[in-house]
Amino acid sequence: DVKVTQSSRYLVKRTGEKVFLECVQDMDHENMFWYRQDPGLGLRLIYFSYDVKMKEKGDIPEGYSVSREKKERFSLILESASTNQTSMYLCASSSPGRANQPQHFGDGTRLSIL
């Protein structure tokens, strides 16, 4: 089975801090994704990556950046955390090719910015 591991289940940070969320997958997937999940809004794509050192903006990239130095690891960075970035963050990965490949999700990181 595909395993997507997010480094923290719960995280509390302060406004203005630089925050790193880490995600590792063990299936050699090319594609990796970061979403945030908020009540009533479903999942919104922040950034995705289709190869090492490649990244593409999703629907809500403002205030975030990403890093993909190795194929298995995709990091989400909050440059200067703000309270409106309090949310559940989900990482996913998938193999490339046709659109019928499912995305595989980690258990999520619930981030609180105080």
Place this chain on the structure above:
Amino acid sequence: GNSVTQMEGPVTLSEEAFLTINCTYTATGYPSLFWYVQYPGEGLQLLLKATKADDKGSNKGFEATYRKETTSFHLEKGSVQVSDSAVYFCALSDQNFNKFYFGSGTKLNVKP
């Protein structure tokens, strides 16, 4: 553009009741369609998928049929259990980098 609309919840049912969660989509090209389930405190798990028109995806008693003529992919189960209580997400995948578009989720509560 691509988008997914699913019925708002919460949906509350008694055990052994019939379940339908509606999902409609707008897409360019020929997307694949998915249902995911999220149990409390967990990430999303793939429940079922369908990759072309008239395909039926099924898993754990849940079914959904890819209807191109009505652009729908409704989730059904004949007899729900308390353990089915979760949030269900409908999604489509386009052909560019396997990018997904999710509905807003429908919370299902099943009472004993």
